[in-house]
Amino acid sequence: MRYFIGNWKMFGVPKSINILNKINSFYSKDKNRKKYRVIITPPYTLIETFSKHFKSKKISIGSQNCYQKDQFSSNTAAISPFMIRSVGAKYTLVGHSDNRVEGDTNIMLKNKVHFALKNNLKVVFCIGENRADKKKKKTFSVLKKQITKVLDKKMNLNNIIVAYEPIWSIGTGNIPTENELFKTTLYIKKILKSINKKKRPLVLYGGSVDGKNVKMFKEIREIDGFLIGGASKSHKKFIDIIKNYYR
Ligand code: PGA
Numbered sequence: 001m002r003y004f005i006g007n008w009k010m011f012g013v014p015k016s017i018n019i020l021n022k023i024n025s026f027y028s029k030d031k032n033r034k035k036y037r038v039i040i041t042p043p044y045t046l047i048e049t050f051s052k053h054f055k056s057k058k059i060s061i062g063s064q065n066c067y068q069k070d071q072f073s074s075n076t077a078a079i080s081p082f083m084i085r086s087v088g089a090k091y092t093l094v095g096h097s098d099n100r101v102e103g104d105t106n107i108m109l110k111n112k113v114h115f116a117l118k119n120n121l122k123v124v125f126c127i128g129e130n131r132a133d134k135k136k137k138k139t140f141s142v143l144k145k146q147i148t149k150v151l152d153k154k155m156n157l158n159n160i161i162v163a164y165e166p167i168w169s170i171g172t173g174n175i176p177t178e179n180e181l182f183k184t185t186l187y188i189k190k191i192l193k194s195i196n197k198k199k200r201p202l203v204l205y206g207g208s209v210d211g212k213n214v215k216m217f218k219e220i221r222e223i224d225g226f227l228i229g230g231a232s233k234s235h236k237k238f239i240d241i242i243k244n245y246y247r
Contacts, residue, residue: 001035002036003224004245005225006228011233017046017049023239026242032242038060041093041124047084051087062089063093066121067081068108068115082115093126093163097167123161124162124163130168148195158199161202162204164203175207209226209231211240214226
């Protein structure tokens with residue numbers, strides 16, 4: 001099973017549901033539809049409407065983040081996993097680099113993952129090295145730290161999807177080479193296995209994925225899908241990625 005996850009970031013108003021309607025009608029007619037899932041993470045403001053609308057359909061809705069506490073608390077503007085689940089989301093991103101730069105620490109991320117799983121949200125846990133790490137050949141050690149400081153054996157790793165998103169690739173049009181990506185994906189899977197031998201969390205790639213470069217990614221069978229930012233805001237670009245992946 002492959003995953004195509006669209007991360008809308010700070011984009012979308014209620015009428016943007018038209019984009020999802022178009023993706024959904026493509027999906028429901030696509031001969032390859034049994035091979036993949038589509039998940040969209042709109043801003044918090046749209047989760048409830050979108051979840052209700054797509055309840056009986058195949059598109060699932062997720063949040064882009066969640067607060068590191070369980071249910072209710074006195075933290076202004078915070079939204080907990082419990083609240084996110086209550087409006088129909090099934091997934092949440094945790095640890096996107098946009099939120100790491102704004103102060104998400106490993107301890108916070110660990111709590112987010114823990115409470116998200118507790119509230120029956122599947123977690124898309126984002127990791128990735130920055131340009132300086134890559135230059136200093138520290139990619140593997142950075143990724144290892146990001147994973148092992150947050151994920152542990154007590155968590156149900158079957159409900160966690162890891163999204164490898166090199167920070168230098170997000171929104172830049174630059175992507176890793178096929179060889180780099182192959183090695184990195186295998187390495188991530190190895191680290192995950194060292195946490196729990198019995199579970200096999202999926203590993204996605206994210207960073208400037210588009211309808212053209214997706215053909216290269218498809219050669220790397222270890223990649224279980226994609227986290228797509230910019231191209232997920234246009235139904236045409238998003239559908240092109242899926243079409244070209246299976247072409
Ligand atoms: P991008 O974003 O596809 O626009 O590079 C990916 C992401 O930040 O999740």
